[in-house]
Amino acid sequence: xxxxxxxxAVIHAPGRLQICGILSAADEAEFAMMRDTLEVxxxxxxxxxxxxxxxxxxxxxxxxxxxxxxxxxxxxxxxxKAFAAHVAELTRLAGLAAxx
Amino acid sequence: xxxxQQTPAEALAAIEKSRRAVHDRVAGGGxxxxxxxxxxxxxxVAGQVFDVPYxxxxxxxxxxGLTIIFQRETKRTxxxxxxxxxxxxxxxxxxxxxxxxxxxxxxxxxxxLMPETSPLLIAGVAGAGVFLIALIGSRIWxxxxxxxxxxxx
Numbered sequence: 001x002x003x004x005x006x007x008x009a010v011i012h013a014p015g016r017l018q019i020c021g022i023l024s025a026a027d028e029a030e031f032a033m034m035r036d037t038l039e040v041x042x043x044x045x046x047x048x049x050x051x052x053x054x055x056x057x058x059x060x061x062x063x064x065x066x067x068x069x070x071x072x073x074x075x076x077x078x079x080x081k082a083f084a085a086h087v088a089e090l091t092r093l094a095g096l097a098a099x100x
Numbered sequence: 101x102x103x104x105q106q107t108p109a110e111a112l113a114a115i116e117k118s119r120r121a122v123h124d125r126v127a128g129g130g131x132x133x134x135x136x137x138x139x140x141x142x143x144x145v146a147g148q149v150f151d152v153p154y155x156x157x158x159x160x161x162x163x164x165g166l167t168i169i170f171q172r173e174t175k176r177t178x179x180x181x182x183x184x185x186x187x188x189x190x191x192x193x194x195x196x197x198x199x200x201x202x203x204x205x206x207x208x209x210x211x212x213l214m215p216e217t218s219p220l221l222i223a224g225v226a227g228a229g230v231f232l233i234a235l236i237g238s239r240i241w242x243x244x245x246x247x248x249x250x251x252x253x
Contacts, residue, residue: 017111021118025186025249026179029122033178037121065175072180087115093108 005089008082010055015040015048020083023058023075031071049073057082119249125177130242133173138234140165141200146227148204149211149219189245196237203230 011020018038022029035045049071052058057079061072075083106114140162147158174180183193207226211219 012111014106014114018114018118021115022122025119025122026126026181027185028180030178033125037118087112090108090111090115094112097108 003081003084003088005092006082006085007089008086010051010057011083011086013048013051015044016052019045019048019052019073020057020075020079020086023073024080024083028061028072028074031073034073052079055079055082116249122179123246123249125179126181126245127242129173129176133169134235134238134242136169137166137238138231140169141196141234142227142231145200145203145207145230146223148207149223149226183241186245186248188248189241192237192241192244196234196241199233199237200230 011017015038019034022034022037031042031045031049035042038045040048049058049060052073053060057076058073059076061074063070063072143165144158144162147162148155150158170182184190203226207222210217210222214222
Protein backbone atom coordinates (compact mmCIF):
# COMPACT_ATOMS: atom_id res chain seq x y z
CA UNK A 1 0.00 0.00 0.00
CA UNK A 2 1.32 3.45 -0.93
CA UNK A 3 1.69 5.85 2.00
CA UNK A 4 -0.49 8.98 2.09
CA UNK A 5 1.86 11.93 1.42
CA UNK A 6 2.28 14.06 4.55
CA UNK A 7 4.93 16.63 5.33
CA UNK A 8 6.58 16.14 8.72
CA ALA A 9 8.52 19.07 10.17
CA VAL A 10 10.24 16.92 12.81
CA ILE A 11 11.66 14.57 10.19
CA HIS A 12 12.41 17.22 7.56
CA ALA A 13 15.18 18.96 9.51
CA PRO A 14 18.58 18.25 7.91
CA GLY A 15 20.31 15.54 9.86
CA ARG A 16 17.06 14.01 11.07
CA LEU A 17 16.10 13.32 7.49
CA GLN A 18 19.39 11.50 6.99
CA ILE A 19 19.05 9.65 10.29
CA CYS A 20 15.63 8.39 9.19
CA GLY A 21 17.14 7.49 5.80
CA ILE A 22 19.76 5.34 7.52
CA LEU A 23 17.30 3.73 9.93
CA SER A 24 14.82 2.99 7.15
CA ALA A 25 17.50 0.86 5.49
CA ALA A 26 18.41 -1.23 8.54
CA ASP A 27 16.93 -2.69 11.70
CA GLU A 28 19.26 -0.72 13.95
CA ALA A 29 22.18 1.67 13.50
CA GLU A 30 24.94 2.41 15.99
CA PHE A 31 25.60 5.97 17.20
CA ALA A 32 29.16 6.18 15.78
CA MET A 33 28.03 4.91 12.37
CA MET A 34 25.37 7.64 12.15
CA ARG A 35 27.76 10.34 13.44
CA ASP A 36 30.39 9.40 10.83
CA THR A 37 27.86 9.24 7.99
CA LEU A 38 26.29 12.59 8.87
CA GLU A 39 29.68 14.14 9.66
CA VAL A 40 28.38 15.86 12.80
CA UNK A 41 29.55 16.04 16.41
CA UNK A 42 28.29 13.73 19.14
CA UNK A 43 26.23 16.53 20.71
CA UNK A 44 24.51 17.47 17.42
CA UNK A 45 23.60 13.86 16.74
CA UNK A 46 22.36 13.40 20.31
CA UNK A 47 20.07 16.43 19.87
CA UNK A 48 18.61 15.04 16.64
CA UNK A 49 18.09 11.61 18.18
CA UNK A 50 16.40 13.14 21.23
CA UNK A 51 14.00 15.13 19.02
CA UNK A 52 13.09 12.01 17.05
CA UNK A 53 12.72 9.97 20.23
CA UNK A 54 10.43 12.59 21.81
CA UNK A 55 8.27 12.50 18.68
CA UNK A 56 7.99 8.73 19.14
CA UNK A 57 9.73 8.07 15.83
CA UNK A 58 12.79 6.23 17.09
CA UNK A 59 13.73 3.94 19.93
CA UNK A 60 17.15 4.14 21.58
CA UNK A 61 18.85 1.15 23.15
CA UNK A 62 22.07 1.02 25.15
CA UNK A 63 24.23 -2.08 24.87
CA UNK A 64 27.60 -2.88 26.35
CA UNK A 65 30.25 -4.09 23.89
CA UNK A 66 33.92 -4.62 24.68
CA UNK A 67 33.58 -2.76 27.96
CA UNK A 68 31.97 0.28 26.33
CA UNK A 69 28.41 1.46 26.32
CA UNK A 70 27.05 1.84 22.79
CA UNK A 71 23.81 3.43 21.68
CA UNK A 72 21.69 1.81 18.99
CA UNK A 73 18.72 3.48 17.31
CA UNK A 74 15.82 2.01 15.39
CA UNK A 75 12.67 3.41 13.79
CA UNK A 76 9.41 2.71 15.61
CA UNK A 77 6.35 1.65 13.63
CA UNK A 78 5.06 5.23 13.90
CA UNK A 79 8.44 6.55 12.73
CA UNK A 80 8.54 4.20 9.76
CA LYS A 81 5.02 5.27 8.76
CA ALA A 82 5.75 9.00 9.21
CA PHE A 83 9.00 8.74 7.24
CA ALA A 84 7.31 6.89 4.37
CA ALA A 85 4.57 9.56 4.30
CA HIS A 86 7.19 12.32 4.35
CA VAL A 87 9.18 10.75 1.50
CA ALA A 88 5.93 10.40 -0.48
CA GLU A 89 5.22 14.10 0.07
CA LEU A 90 8.76 15.10 -0.95
CA THR A 91 8.43 12.95 -4.06
CA ARG A 92 5.11 14.64 -4.87
CA LEU A 93 6.56 18.13 -4.36
CA ALA A 94 9.67 17.32 -6.38
CA GLY A 95 7.39 16.09 -9.19
CA LEU A 96 5.40 19.33 -9.11
CA ALA A 97 8.60 21.40 -9.15
CA ALA A 98 9.87 19.42 -12.13
CA UNK A 99 6.62 20.07 -14.04
CA UNK A 100 6.71 23.84 -13.36
CA UNK B 101 25.14 19.05 5.75
CA UNK B 102 22.40 20.87 3.91
CA UNK B 103 20.63 23.88 5.35
CA UNK B 104 17.02 24.23 6.49
CA GLN B 105 15.88 25.61 3.14
CA GLN B 106 16.56 22.45 1.17
CA THR B 107 14.23 21.81 -1.75
CA PRO B 108 12.25 18.54 -1.95
CA ALA B 109 14.71 17.29 -4.57
CA GLU B 110 17.65 18.11 -2.31
CA ALA B 111 15.94 16.43 0.63
CA LEU B 112 15.34 13.30 -1.45
CA ALA B 113 18.98 13.37 -2.55
CA ALA B 114 20.06 13.61 1.12
CA ILE B 115 17.95 10.56 2.00
CA GLU B 116 19.34 8.63 -0.95
CA LYS B 117 22.88 9.57 0.07
CA SER B 118 22.35 8.26 3.61
CA ARG B 119 20.80 5.05 2.31
CA ARG B 120 23.73 4.64 -0.05
CA ALA B 121 26.07 4.97 2.92
CA VAL B 122 24.21 2.09 4.58
CA HIS B 123 24.33 0.06 1.40
CA ASP B 124 28.05 0.68 0.88
CA ARG B 125 28.82 -0.48 4.42
CA VAL B 126 26.75 -3.62 3.96
CA ALA B 127 28.21 -4.28 0.49
CA GLY B 128 31.84 -3.94 1.63
CA GLY B 129 33.05 -7.43 2.46
CA GLY B 130 29.90 -8.84 0.89
CA UNK B 131 31.55 -11.69 -0.99
CA UNK B 132 33.42 -12.85 2.12
CA UNK B 133 30.19 -12.85 4.12
CA UNK B 134 28.24 -14.61 1.38
CA UNK B 135 30.91 -17.30 0.94
CA UNK B 136 31.10 -17.95 4.69
CA UNK B 137 27.29 -18.03 4.94
CA UNK B 138 27.10 -20.47 2.03
CA UNK B 139 29.70 -22.81 3.56
CA UNK B 140 27.79 -22.83 6.87
CA UNK B 141 24.43 -23.40 5.14
CA UNK B 142 25.93 -26.25 3.09
CA UNK B 143 27.35 -27.89 6.24
CA UNK B 144 24.08 -27.51 8.12
CA VAL B 145 21.94 -29.04 5.39
CA ALA B 146 24.35 -31.73 4.23
CA GLY B 147 25.01 -32.74 7.85
CA GLN B 148 21.45 -34.03 8.09
CA VAL B 149 22.52 -37.04 6.01
CA PHE B 150 24.40 -38.45 8.99
CA ASP B 151 23.01 -40.24 12.02
CA VAL B 152 22.66 -38.85 15.53
CA PRO B 153 24.70 -37.18 17.03
CA TYR B 154 26.45 -35.89 13.86
CA UNK B 155 23.31 -34.36 12.33
CA UNK B 156 22.54 -32.58 15.60
CA UNK B 157 26.15 -31.39 15.76
CA UNK B 158 25.91 -30.03 12.20
CA UNK B 159 22.74 -28.09 13.10
CA UNK B 160 24.21 -26.74 16.34
CA UNK B 161 27.49 -25.68 14.74
CA UNK B 162 25.55 -24.16 11.85
CA UNK B 163 23.38 -22.00 14.12
CA UNK B 164 26.47 -21.02 16.11
CA GLY B 165 28.36 -20.12 12.93
CA LEU B 166 25.47 -18.03 11.58
CA THR B 167 25.23 -16.19 14.91
CA ILE B 168 28.96 -15.45 14.90
CA ILE B 169 29.07 -14.09 11.33
CA PHE B 170 25.95 -11.98 12.01
CA GLN B 171 27.56 -10.48 15.12
CA ARG B 172 30.84 -9.82 13.29
CA GLU B 173 28.97 -8.13 10.46
CA THR B 174 27.03 -5.99 12.95
CA LYS B 175 30.27 -4.92 14.62
CA ARG B 176 32.00 -4.21 11.29
CA THR B 177 29.21 -2.13 9.77
CA UNK B 178 27.66 -0.53 12.86
CA UNK B 179 24.36 -1.73 11.46
CA UNK B 180 22.04 -4.53 12.46
CA UNK B 181 20.33 -5.87 9.41
CA UNK B 182 18.57 -9.21 9.40
CA UNK B 183 17.85 -10.87 6.08
CA UNK B 184 14.11 -10.82 6.70
CA UNK B 185 13.68 -7.15 7.62
CA UNK B 186 13.75 -5.39 4.21
CA UNK B 187 10.26 -5.41 2.68
CA UNK B 188 11.10 -7.14 -0.62
CA UNK B 189 14.49 -8.74 0.00
CA UNK B 190 12.92 -10.70 2.89
CA UNK B 191 11.14 -12.91 0.36
CA UNK B 192 14.50 -14.02 -1.03
CA UNK B 193 15.63 -14.93 2.52
CA UNK B 194 12.35 -16.73 3.25
CA UNK B 195 12.61 -18.57 -0.07
CA UNK B 196 16.14 -19.69 0.76
CA UNK B 197 15.04 -20.89 4.20
CA UNK B 198 12.21 -22.91 2.68
CA UNK B 199 14.59 -24.40 0.09
CA UNK B 200 17.02 -25.44 2.84
CA UNK B 201 14.21 -26.99 4.89
CA UNK B 202 13.00 -28.87 1.81
CA UNK B 203 16.57 -30.04 1.11
CA UNK B 204 16.92 -31.35 4.67
CA UNK B 205 13.69 -33.35 4.38
CA UNK B 206 14.70 -34.51 0.91
CA UNK B 207 18.02 -35.80 2.23
CA UNK B 208 16.28 -37.82 4.93
CA UNK B 209 14.04 -39.40 2.27
CA UNK B 210 17.03 -40.14 0.01
CA UNK B 211 18.82 -41.85 2.89
CA UNK B 212 15.82 -44.12 3.43
CA LEU B 213 15.39 -44.86 -0.26
CA MET B 214 19.11 -45.44 -0.91
CA PRO B 215 20.50 -47.08 2.24
CA GLU B 216 23.37 -48.68 0.28
CA THR B 217 24.70 -45.34 -0.99
CA SER B 218 27.52 -43.82 1.02
CA PRO B 219 26.27 -40.99 3.28
CA LEU B 220 29.51 -39.16 2.54
CA LEU B 221 28.74 -39.18 -1.19
CA ILE B 222 25.18 -37.91 -0.61
CA ALA B 223 26.45 -35.25 1.81
CA GLY B 224 29.13 -34.14 -0.67
CA VAL B 225 26.70 -33.75 -3.57
CA ALA B 226 24.05 -32.10 -1.37
CA GLY B 227 26.61 -29.79 0.25
CA ALA B 228 27.90 -28.61 -3.14
CA GLY B 229 24.34 -27.98 -4.35
CA VAL B 230 23.31 -26.11 -1.21
CA PHE B 231 26.52 -24.06 -1.31
CA LEU B 232 25.71 -22.91 -4.86
CA ILE B 233 22.06 -22.18 -4.04
CA ALA B 234 23.04 -20.25 -0.89
CA LEU B 235 25.65 -18.21 -2.76
CA ILE B 236 23.31 -17.37 -5.65
CA GLY B 237 20.52 -16.61 -3.17
CA SER B 238 22.77 -14.28 -1.16
CA ARG B 239 23.77 -12.38 -4.26
CA ILE B 240 20.14 -12.08 -5.35
CA TRP B 241 19.23 -10.86 -1.84
CA UNK B 242 21.86 -8.11 -2.14
CA UNK B 243 20.56 -7.04 -5.55
CA UNK B 244 16.98 -6.83 -4.30
CA UNK B 245 18.12 -4.97 -1.17
CA UNK B 246 20.10 -2.53 -3.32
CA UNK B 247 17.04 -1.90 -5.52
CA UNK B 248 14.96 -1.41 -2.38
CA UNK B 249 17.35 1.27 -1.13
CA UNK B 250 16.26 3.55 -3.92
CA UNK B 251 13.39 5.89 -3.20
CA UNK B 252 9.92 5.14 -4.59
CA UNK B 253 10.02 7.34 -7.63
